[in-house]
Amino acid sequence: MFENRTGGPGGLVSSRTQRRVRRVALYLTALIVTAFIVTPLYVMIIVSLQSPETLFSGGELTLFSTELSLSNFRTLVTETATPRYLLNSFIITAGVVLVSTVLAVVSGYGLARFSFRGKTTTARLILFSYMFSPIVLAIPLYIIFFNLGLLNSHLAAIFSISAIAAPFSIWLMWQYFQNIPVTYEESAWTSGATRWRTIRDVVLPLARPGYVSVAIFAFSVAWNDYTMVKIVLSEQALYPITLGSSLFLDQLNIGWGEQMAAAVVMSIPPFLVALFLQNYLLQGFNLGHE
Amino acid sequence: MGAVRERAPALVSGNSTRLLLLFALLPLGAFFTVLWFGPMFYTLVMSFFTDPLGSAQFTGFGNYLDVLTGDTFPFYLWNSVLFAVSTTVLSLVVGLGFSLVVNEQLRGRQGLRTLMIVPYLLPTVVVVFLWTLMLDQNLGLLNQALVEMGIISSPIAFFSTPGLAMPSVITASVWKWGSFAFFIILANLQAIPDAYYERAQVQGASPWQQFRDITFPNLRGAILLILLVRGIWMFNKFDIIWLTTRGGPINLTTTLPIRVYDLAIRSGAFGSATALSGIMFAILAVTGVLYFTVMEPEAEVKD
Amino acid sequence: MAQEITLNDIRKQFGDIVAVKDVSVTFEAGDFVSLVGPSGCGKTTTLRMIAGLETPTAGRIHFDGVELTETTPQERPISMVFQNTALYPHMTCRENIGYGLKIHGIPKAERNDRIEEAADILQIPDQLDKMPGELSGGQQQRVALGQAFVEQPDVLLLDEPMSDLDAKLKEELRVEIQRLHRKLDATVVYVTHDQNEAMTMSDRIVLMDDGEVAQYDEPRTLFDRPNSEYVATFIGTPTTNVLEFEVEGQTAIHSAATIDLPSTLSTYSRLKIGVRPRALTPGKGTFGLDLTIDVIETMGHEHAIHATTPDGETSVEFVVDDVDDFAVGQTVTAGADLSDLLFFDETGAHLAYGSDLATTQEAGQR
Numbered sequence: 001m002f003e004n005r006t007g008g009p010g011g012l013v014s015s016r017t018q019r020r021v022r023r024v025a026l027y028l029t030a031l032i033v034t035a036f037i038v039t040p041l042y043v044m045i046i047v048s049l050q051s052p053e054t055l056f057s058g059g060e061l062t063l064f065s066t067e068l069s070l071s072n073f074r075t076l077v078t079e080t081a082t083p084r085y086l087l088n089s090f091i092i093t094a095g096v097v098l099v100s101t102v103l104a105v106v107s108g109y110g111l112a113r114f115s116f117r118g119k120t121t122t123a124r125l126i127l128f129s130y131m132f133s134p135i136v137l138a139i140p141l142y143i144i145f146f147n148l149g150l151l152n153s154h155l156a157a158i159f160s161i162s163a164i165a166a167p168f169s170i171w172l173m174w175q176y177f178q179n180i181p182v183t184y185e186e187s188a189w190t191s192g193a194t195r196w197r198t199i200r201d202v203v204l205p206l207a208r209p210g211y212v213s214v215a216i217f218a219f220s221v222a223w224n225d226y227t228m229v230k231i232v233l234s235e236q237a238l239y240p241i242t243l244g245s246s247l248f249l250d251q252l253n254i255g256w257g258e259q260m261a262a263a264v265v266m267s268i269p270p271f272l273v274a275l276f277l278q279n280y281l282l283q284g285f286n287l288g289h290e
Numbered sequence: 291m292g293a294v295r296e297r298a299p300a301l302v303s304g305n306s307t308r309l310l311l312l313f314a315l316l317p318l319g320a321f322f323t324v325l326w327f328g329p330m331f332y333t334l335v336m337s338f339f340t341d342p343l344g345s346a347q348f349t350g351f352g353n354y355l356d357v358l359t360g361d362t363f364p365f366y367l368w369n370s371v372l373f374a375v376s377t378t379v380l381s382l383v384v385g386l387g388f389s390l391v392v393n394e395q396l397r398g399r400q401g402l403r404t405l406m407i408v409p410y411l412l413p414t415v416v417v418v419f420l421w422t423l424m425l426d427q428n429l430g431l432l433n434q435a436l437v438e439m440g441i442i443s444s445p446i447a448f449f450s451t452p453g454l455a456m457p458s459v460i461t462a463s464v465w466k467w468g469s470f471a472f473f474i475i476l477a478n479l480q481a482i483p484d485a486y487y488e489r490a491q492v493q494g495a496s497p498w499q500q501f502r503d504i505t506f507p508n509l510r511g512a513i514l515l516i517l518l519v520r521g522i523w524m525f526n527k528f529d530i531i532w533l534t535t536r537g538g539p540i541n542l543t544t545t546l547p548i549r550v551y552d553l554a555i556r557s558g559a560f561g562s563a564t565a566l567s568g569i570m571f572a573i574l575a576v577t578g579v580l581y582f583t584v585m586e587p588e589a590e591v592k593d
Numbered sequence: 594m595a596q597e598i599t600l601n602d603i604r605k606q607f608g609d610i611v612a613v614k615d616v617s618v619t620f621e622a623g624d625f626v627s628l629v630g631p632s633g634c635g636k637t638t639t640l641r642m643i644a645g646l647e648t649p650t651a652g653r654i655h656f657d658g659v660e661l662t663e664t665t666p667q668e669r670p671i672s673m674v675f676q677n678t679a680l681y682p683h684m685t686c687r688e689n690i691g692y693g694l695k696i697h698g699i700p701k702a703e704r705n706d707r708i709e710e711a712a713d714i715l716q717i718p719d720q721l722d723k724m725p726g727e728l729s730g731g732q733q734q735r736v737a738l739g740q741a742f743v744e745q746p747d748v749l750l751l752d753e754p755m756s757d758l759d760a761k762l763k764e765e766l767r768v769e770i771q772r773l774h775r776k777l778d779a780t781v782v783y784v785t786h787d788q789n790e791a792m793t794m795s796d797r798i799v800l801m802d803d804g805e806v807a808q809y810d811e812p813r814t815l816f817d818r819p820n821s822e823y824v825a826t827f828i829g830t831p832t833t834n835v836l837e838f839e840v841e842g843q844t845a846i847h848s849a850a851t852i853d854l855p856s857t858l859s860t861y862s863r864l865k866i867g868v869r870p871r872a873l874t875p876g877k878g879t880f881g882l883d884l885t886i887d888v889i890e891t892m893g894h895e896h897a898i899h900a901t902t903p904d905g906e907t908s909v910e911f912v913v914d915d916v917d918d919f920a921v922g923q924t925v926t927a928g929a930d931l932s933d934l935l936f937f938d939e940t941g942a943h944l945a946y947g948s949d950l951a952t953t954q955e956a957g958q959r
Contacts, residue, residue: 139555267413
């Protein structure tokens with residue numbers, strides 16, 4: 001029964017050595033993965049903080065420098081449409097967060113609290129649409145928005161991004177409401193509160209962590225989106241920062257410094273959200289999100 | 291405890307309840323009709339016409355036949371599968387390995403955990419910026435390192451060299467989405483009660499046996515979920531590939547989503563584009579059925 | 594004003610499952626009535642129909658003669674305490690207790706007076722400004738009781754409010770609930786699976802079995818004159834011993850005993866005889882059960898002895914004050930009088946009470 005033991009008394013290798021090897025392997029793995037993740041991040045920050053003169057001073061990228069400057073950020077503001085792109089990003093993101101969260105709260109409550117036929121089908125439809133290919137959906141939306149005269153508008157961007165953000169938001173809220181015991185509501189009813197009053201006084205406050213998670217999810221989908229806006233927006237003045245800054249890749253007058261500065265700028269909002277709302281953040285990993 | 295009870299509360303009859311039900315489910319219905327069923331139906335209809343937005347002519351499965359019999363389809367499908375499978379499996383390997391490490395009594399594990407969320411938070415465009423710089427022919431760190439170590443004689447343009455473009459896109463993708471697997475597996479690891487391991491140790495199980503008999507069976511569901519869901523998402527991926535390679539060089543990184551975009555937006559060939567969409571729809575539907583059968587995710591909300 | 598509650602042929606179906614089968618009972622105004630029975634017997638469903646949280650599939654519900662069958666909980670003069678307390682985690686205890694008053698538009702000053710009065714009665718005046726999460730289980734349950742009490746309802750409904758508490762807290766709260774009942778002018782309906790709770794607190798008990806009322810009576814009657822084997826074994830601890838006898842002529846025969854039957858019972862070929870553990874005394878009584886002792890449990894001032902009949906098939910329990918004379922493996926004869934016996938037919942339906950038979954016998958002998 002115990003002959004397979006490799007460590008311990010009678011084992012081939014002493015358990016002490018075995019443990020030590022294990023520890024070294026652990027720290028080595030941790031080190032490699034950390035380097036894999038940190039290196040690009042470090043490069044991004046150090047490149048964004050150097051003026052073009054210091055950056056290329058040795059013919060290669062200067063990766064260790066004490067002469068830091070904000071000149072790249074200044075260039076972004078004065079010589080590119082970055083401020084405009086950022087404003088567009090905020091407008092579109094706010095719209096998506098609003099649409100997805102409201103839709104998710106209302107539908108989630110209805111789905112969790114009412115019994116009706118076809119719930120399984122509804123659940124599958126929601127999950128299926130969540131797994132669906134954005135680009136396949138974007139093509140017909142492009143044509144529909146074109147016919148409605150909505151193409152090239154923030155509204156088109158908001159609705160098409162909501163189309164990919166809402167299914168998981170609804171799913172999350174559905175699960176969340178399901179986990180709030182219905183006795184809370186029943187207790188309010190027996191105290192004489194109407195259904196509407198119960199929703200206001202009891203349901204919504206209890207569901208707060210749920211819709212904060214949903215809002216974070218919708219935010220990250222919208223802020224990150226490239227595919228949908230790429231298809232429904234063609235006027236540069238309406239571009240969000242993701243789409244706008246991707247143009248920098250092909251622009252000769254914009255160097256690595258400015259590009260990395262743009263990368264830093266558009267990474268700040270998600271980090272702020274993560275910093276202040278980190279407790280809600282991992283809830284989204286329940287089924288995971290894009 | 292009490293008696294037999296319906297899980298979804300039987301509601302008191304009354305108009306306000308019906309009104310509330312309507313109010314709650316109407317937006318959901320409207321949303322799916324306008325933004326999902328409508329467009330998808332429209333797509334399927336278009337796919338049966340030649341030049342659907344111009345002089346539309348019914349052609350039955352003509353567009354499908356064109357797409358399927360063209361000699362490029364198997365190639366694009368292969369690219370999609372290659373990209374989806376390798377990013378998913380590599381993400382799983384990285385995620386599993388690293389979550390096992392972080393789950394140990396390690397100094398700084400909290401910091402490592404926080405670090406892992408960073409790539410996930412970055413917008414895809416930022417990830418693309420980072421990796422185009424990292425792999426840049428003139429200034430990229432990797433080229434510098436490889437040249438200095440004497441492994442290559444002259445710098446390589448990773449994203450535009452056949453044979454290296456796909457691995458480069460895959461690397462950038464794993465960098466961004468590896469943490470998805472990491473967090474799911476870590477959560478599942480932490481949910482395994484210590485008592486299981488303590489009992490196995492008392493019964494004389496080696497670390498490997500503990501992994502095989504306790505850790506792995508408890509992670510099976512999570513691993514399956516990652517393979518299926520992440521696999522589907524990567525199969526659908528457009529942005530990271532488009533931004534790094536535009537599907538090149540010589541279409542070596544053109545996956546089905548890139549092809550749909552090319553056909554529809556760049557060439558305006560909506561007949562072929564929608565037919566290809568229909569084919570992707572079918573592929574996803576099959577995967578969806580598999581997902582629903584294996585995982586039964588809807589059980590989480592059903593009563 | 595306490596209200597009389599009448600349930601008239603109440604039926605509740607969930608799909609194919611019939612949870613409550615045509616129940617008809619009347620709870621008198623001001624009574625403390627317990628609905629008791631094992632899990633799944635329909636007691637909670639019945640309570641929820643009284644509350645208006647479920648609508649009966651068939652039947653009528655009246656409060657003081659007014660039909661309320663289809664009305665919502667909001668329209669009924671009730672308040673309710675839930676099993677899991679249902680205290681809102683986002684409100685302080687004060688807000689929780691006062692929520693119903695706020696709904697009914699009671700001004701803040703009066704609200705606070707009533708909340709504080711309730712808190713004093715329930716001995717939680719110091720906890721009012723804490724959040725429910727900071728309280729112990731017992732304190733939470735007190736807040737939940739306070740929440741129902743301040744509304745001064747005509748009907749107070751309690752759904753297993755103590756099932757998650759430990760034994761000592763249960764005893765304390767039992768007293769608290771009875772004190773509230775005295776202070777309130779209300780009909781109380783209390784759901785529990787614990788017959789001991791029901792017996793000690795209630796004016797009357799509805800004992801339910803598989804969706805039906807097994808017996809509706811005062812606690813004492815339920816104990817002394819159970820109308821079926823089910824009631825006899827459910828009520829009282831330790832549980833009633835039931836032995837199955839063969840009838841030959843005028844005699845009931847079991848491996849442990851033979852009992853001479855009154856003529857009224859000798860027509861049956863088999864019958865069941867029940868006797869409470871405390872009625873069995875070794876070496877006494879007119880009938881004796883021959884038993885072998887298996888286990889002796891000490892309960893403090895008394896001792897429960899678990900024994901087996903000679904055929905080895907039936908366990909019998911009896912209670913003695915002094916355990917010194919007994920040992921495991923020993924054979925004893927535990928006896929009882931005719932007046933202690935309960936007679937049921939094979940299916941467990943009531944046939945006769947030994948106490949009635951004993952009186953008739955005495956009368957006959959006289």
